[in-house]
Amino acid sequence: MPFNLLVLACLAYVAFLFTVAFVADRRAEAGTLPWLSSPLVYTLSLSVYCTAWTFYGAVGYAARSGLEFVTIYLGPTLVFIGWWVVLRKLVRIAKTQRVTSIADLISSRYGKSSLLGVVVTLICVTAATPYIALQLQSVALSFSVFASDTPDGWHLPDRDTTALWVAGGLALFTILFGTRNLDANEQHHGVVTAIAVEAVVKLVALVAVGVFVVWIVADGPADIVTRIDASRLAGWELVPGRWAGLIFLSAAAILTLPRMFQVLVVENADERHLSTASWAFPLYLAAMSLFVVPIAVVGLEVLPDGSNPDLFVLTLPLALDQGGLAMLAFLGGFSSATSMVIVAAIALATMVSNHVVMPLILAFGERKGTEPGDLRRVVLLARRLSIAGVMALGYGYYTLTGGSGALAATGLIAFVGVAQILPAMLGALFWRGATRTGAMLGLGTGFGLWLYTLYLPSFGQGAVIAAHVFEGGLFGLGWLRPEALFGISGMDPLLHALFWSLAVNTLLFVGGSLLTFPSPMERLQGARFVQAFDQSGPAPGWSRGQAEPEDLLVMAQRILGEDVALAFFQANARAQGKDGYLPDITPAFMNDLERRLSGSIGAAAAHAMIAQIAGGASVSVEDLMAVANETAQIMEYSARLEAQQDELTRTARQLREANDKLTQLSVQKDAFLSQISHELRTPMTSIRAFSEIMMDEDVPPELCARYAGIIHDEAIRLTRLLDDLLDLSVLESGTVQLTLRTASLRDMLDRALQAAGSTRPERDFALHRDGQAEQVTVSSDIDRLTQVFINIISNARKYCDAEAPALRIVVRRKGDQVQVDFIDNGSGIPKPSQALIFEKFARLTDSAKAGGAGLGLAICREIMQNLGGSIAYLPGQGGAAFRVVFPATLVLPIGGPA
Amino acid sequence: MKPPRQPVFVAPPIYRSRRLRDAARFVPVLGAVLMLLPMLWAPEPDGARSTARDGIYVFAIWAGLIVATRLLSTRLDEDTPGSGPDED
Numbered sequence: 008m009p010f011n012l013l014v015l016a017c018l019a020y021v022a023f024l025f026t027v028a029f030v031a032d033r034r035a036e037a038g039t040l041p042w043l044s045s046p047l048v049y050t051l052s053l054s055v056y057c058t059a060w061t062f063y064g065a066v067g068y069a070a071r072s073g074l075e076f077v078t079i080y081l082g083p084t085l086v087f088i089g090w091w092v093v094l095r096k097l098v099r100i101a102k103t104q105r106v107t108s109i110a111d112l113i114s115s116r117y118g119k120s121s122l123l124g125v126v127v128t129l130i131c132v133t134a135a136t137p138y139i140a141l142q143l144q145s146v147a148l149s150f151s152v153f154a155s156d157t158p159d160g161w162h163l164p165d166r167d168t169t170a171l172w173v174a175g176g177l178a179l180f181t182i183l184f185g186t187r188n189l190d191a192n193e194q195h196h197g198v199v200t201a202i203a204v205e206a207v208v209k210l211v212a213l214v215a216v217g218v219f220v221v222w223i224v225a226d227g228p229a230d231i232v233t234r235i236d237a238s239r240l241a242g243w244e245l246v247p248g249r250w251a252g253l254i255f256l257s258a259a260a261i262l263t264l265p266r267m268f269q270v271l272v273v274e275n276a277d278e279r280h281l282s283t284a285s286w287a288f289p290l291y292l293a294a295m296s297l298f299v300v301p302i303a304v305v306g307l308e309v310l311p312d313g314s315n316p317d318l319f320v321l322t323l324p325l326a327l328d329q330g331g332l333a334m335l336a337f338l339g340g341f342s343s344a345t346s347m348v349i350v351a352a353i354a355l356a357t358m359v360s361n362h363v364v365m366p367l368i369l370a371f372g373e374r375k376g377t378e379p380g381d382l383r384r385v386v387l388l389a390r391r392l393s394i395a396g397v398m399a400l401g402y403g404y405y406t407l408t409g410g411s412g413a414l415a416a417t418g419l420i421a422f423v424g425v426a427q428i429l430p431a432m433l434g435a436l437f438w439r440g441a442t443r444t445g446a447m448l449g450l451g452t453g454f455g456l457w458l459y460t461l462y463l464p465s466f467g468q469g470a471v472i473a474a475h476v477f478e479g480g481l482f483g484l485g486w487l488r489p490e491a492l493f494g495i496s497g498m499d500p501l502l503h504a505l506f507w508s509l510a511v512n513t514l515l516f517v518g519g520s521l522l523t524f525p526s527p528m529e530r531l532q533g534a535r536f537v538q539a540f541d542q543s544g545p546a547p548g549w550s551r552g553q554a555e556p557e558d559l560l561v562m563a564q565r566i567l568g569e570d571v572a573l574a575f576f577q578a579n580a581r582a583q584g585k586d587g588y589l590p591d592i593t594p595a596f597m598n599d600l601e602r603r604l605s606g607s608i609g610a611a612a613a614h615a616m617i618a619q620i621a622g623g624a625s626v627s628v629e630d631l632m633a634v635a636n637e638t639a640q641i642m643e644y645s646a647r648l649e650a651q652q653d654e655l656t657r658t659a660r661q662l663r664e665a666n667d668k669l670t671q672l673s674v675q676k677d678a679f680l681s682q683i684s685h686e687l688r689t690p691m692t693s694i695r696a697f698s699e700i701m702m703d704e705d706v707p708p709e710l711c712a713r714y715a716g717i718i719h720d721e722a723i724r725l726t727r728l729l730d731d732l733l734d735l736s737v738l739e740s741g742t743v744q745l746t747l748r749t750a751s752l753r754d755m756l757d758r759a760l761q762a763a764g765s766t767r768p769e770r771d772f773a774l775h776r777d778g779q780a781e782q783v784t785v786s787s788d789i790d791r792l793t794q795v796f797i798n799i800i801s802n803a804r805k806y807c808d809a810e811a812p813a814l815r816i817v818v819r820r821k822g823d824q825v826q827v828d829f830i831d832n833g834s835g836i837p838k839p840s841q842a843l844i845f846e847k848f849a850r851l852t853d854s855a856k857a858g859g860a861g862l863g864l865a866i867c868r869e870i871m872q873n874l875g876g877s878i879a880y881l882p883g884q885g886g887a888a889f890r891v892v893f894p895a896t897l898v899l900p901i902g903g904p905a
Numbered sequence: 906m907k908p909p910r911q912p913v914f915v916a917p918p919i920y921r922s923r924r925l926r927d928a929a930r931f932v933p934v935l936g937a938v939l940m941l942l943p944m945l946w947a948p949e950p951d952g953a954r955s956t957a958r959d960g961i962y963v964f965a966i967w968a969g970l971i972v973a974t975r976l977l978s979t980r981l982d983e984d985t986p987g988s989g990p991d992e993d
Contacts, residue, residue, distance in 0.1 A: 088933045
């Protein structure tokens with residue numbers, strides 16, 4: 008197999024991946040990428056879990072330890088089968104809180120703490136170094152296989168150079184496709200598509216080698232079983248601690264590995280893809296694991312003793328002259344290594360730029376040069392440098408550890424490192440009592456213990472930790488030996504590190520959380536995270552600060568770029584119904600802005616930047632209330648409904664009363680009209696009748712005169728009635744013209760008595776007056792007032808039924824009110840009728856005898872009302888008595904009488 | 906006014922969907938137990954375990970879990986939109 012052909016194939020493959028990523032990015036920007044929303048691509052991208060460790064290292068692991076290799080895939084299987092419990096919540100929270108990395112998740116949950124973000128980033132970067140080194144090692148190894156005739160060809164220095172070239176190439180690819188722009192969601196569609204393609208290549212390659220081994224080299228599955236039983240691998244040792252511990256560890260790793268978080272959570276486009284991935288991803292894992300043991304067994308048979316089992320996947324086809332298959336296997340291995348490195352580098356670079364670089368920039372205040380977009384450039388530069396830095400660290404670890412360890416063992420070191428994040432993460436998702444202090448303590452001690460018991464010893468005794476420490480413990484304390492803490496020796500080093508680091512981590516996390524009190528922000532975020540499924544939407548997190556929209560716009564332009572920021576602000580302004588580019592600073596807008604910015608620079612940094620401008624993000628009472636239970640909202644709503652109902656009932660009742668009154672008035676009006684027509688018709692009938700008679704020829708003159716007299720009387724009566732009606736209507740409508748005059752009450756009474764004297768002149772009334780009291784000067788409408796007196800006295804003359812009729816007139820002065828009583832000695836007016844007599848057309852006795860229309864007292868009442876006084880019946884005086892009260896001096900209001 | 910209480914008796918479809926979710930929570934536990942079961946088997950008298958037999962066991966359980974999850978996920982997909990409160 009010519010080496011140059013190999014290199015050419017590699018470069019062609021990389022170019023192919025470039026093209027795929029490029030096209031996918033373009034299509035995604037244009038929005039025409041239908042298969043990006045397919046759950047298949049999502050599931051394939053998850054395969055980035057299977058790195059060169061799986062492709063090469065699994066066979067080596069199987070050859071050394073039997074079936075134990077399968078634990079690395081059983082853990083993730085269980086996590087995905089149980090997606091409903093953990094993964095679903097994780098994805099939901101990340102979507103609603105716009106989480107961009109695992110450090111972002113932890114930092115955001117525990118009160119948007121920048122410090123926690125830094126710690127988690129540090130853990131992830133440190134744990135990634137062995138992992139990246141392992142990929143470089145495997146690629147270098149696979150190159151070396153082809154470079155010489157013997158399976159373990161090149162000597163180390165050349166291998167190191169290969170690894171350097173590979174590291175450099177990968178860094179370049181990642182920078183080119185991972186950091187082209189800042190996506191608000193931190194999604195990299197081109198990269199995800201390229202990863203999916205690589206997943207297919209990986210699977211096809213491994214399965215091809217497997218199929219080759221099972222059906223071509225051996226004679227089918229039954230033969231394989233026989234071969235297994237006959238080989239060195241017939242019996243294997245299940246170490247219970249390792250079996251359970253590694254299943255647990257791999258389950259923890261699938262949740263906490265930065266690259267897994269990136270493809271699983273951040274790049275997730277649709278929550279429903281999870282349900283497909285829940286069975287499809289375990290299926291992928293099973294397919295990748297299925298042929299591992301057969302390949303190992305056949306490799307042990309065919310290849311000479313002492314060959315590196317890690318490379319069986321390559322060396323077996325080569326040994327059996329299958330050049331094409333070997334090439335395919337090589338590309339598969341290459342794919343698995345490169346996909347891991349690319350995604351991991353992107354994830355780590357995002358974390359470093361959002362949680363380390365941005366806070367540093369903020370801490371040092373505003374930079375010089377405020378052209379729009381310069382902050383974006385800084386962020387992108389930070390990311391590129393981080394990618395290069397991470398690759399350099401990985402390469403450094405590779406050279407320091409000599410690149411000779413078993414691939415699987417190196418990978419497990421990284422697993423234990425990231426597993427330290429697990430307690431804090433599970434607490435973030437499920438426990439409202441988890442606090443920042445607890446998380447800090449747990450993460451810190453877990454990280455430290457991991458470093459001491461596993462990471463640093465991996466460099467070899469004496470490299471970082473002095474050899475004597477391994478024997479005698481730290482500071483000579485025996486119970487602080489890196490591989491035998493607290494005197495528990497004889498434990499497998501991996502399990503030992505796993506146990507101690509996680510146990511102390513969890514203990515301090517739980518203890519710290521229970522003993523400390525969280526800040527309001529922590530509690531708010533805690534409720535939002537843990538109750539992610541109950542909430543209909545996130546509540547606004549900003550109380551109205553003193554931010555100027557222009558300041559916010561300037562800041563947003565620096566981060567999002569001028570066009571994007573302006574478009575965002577304009578859209579918000581329009582949503583608020585405003586023209587122009589500056590919306591009002593409402594909590595909803597600030598919240599939206601924070602979310603948008605956190606897509607680019609991380610939640611903690613976005614929060615801090617807005618806080619700088621808005622002058623503090625206090626958690627207001629409204630925030631806390633908004634997070635409260637739905638029950639409280641329901642109660643409030645129903646109380647409001649009750650109040651509305653009460654109001655409606657009241658309104659209905661008022662409407663009913665008004666309707667009743669209107670109906671009554673209508674009835675009264677009808678009665679009035681019928682009465683009038685009756686009253687008018689009666690005299691008219693007489694007039695017509697008698698004038699008809701008089702039109703006859705033979706009517707004697709004395710009858711004519713009499714009839715003419717009757718007609719005359721009736722006409723007068725009619726006229727008087729019409730006058731009264733007109734008067735009444737004028738008085739009632741309040742348009743009466745009052746003429747003010749001054750006169751003495753005595754004179755008025757004299758005149759009234761004289762005028763009324765023509766009523767029933769034959770009756771002789773005895774008059775009782777008090778001359779002294781009547782010396783009152785009245786300034787009012789004298790004629791109207793006198794008219795009232797005339798009416799009353801006439802009534803007395805008409806209706807008083809005593810034998811010797813007498814009329815008493817009593818005058819009293821009360822302040823500026825004058826009170827005149829007219830009391831006769833008749834039988835008075837019975838109680839039921841006392842209110843009735845003031846109504847129109849009300850007559851208590853036979854109308855003919857009364858001689859009037861019954862309007863007199865009604866007119867009196869209206870007049871008195873217009874003069875600012877009153878008239879009323881006075882009971883208990885022995886006869887009919889009327890009291891007239893009026894002000895001595897009438898004050899007319901401007902604009903006419905009241 | 907007292908807060909609205911969870912009804913004791915719910916309609917059969919809601920009951921079914923809640924039991925479906927319970928099944929989704931139970932299957933991983935079952936899977937974990939089954940996968941850890943090999944720890945309990947006593948090895949052969951000569952102290953070695955059969956790779957072939959254990960291998961077949963592991964992959965058989967694996968396939969079974971995948972099929973069970975496939976069935977559950979399909980049912981959950983149809984079920985999820987708007988089917989009442991999430992948690993019991």
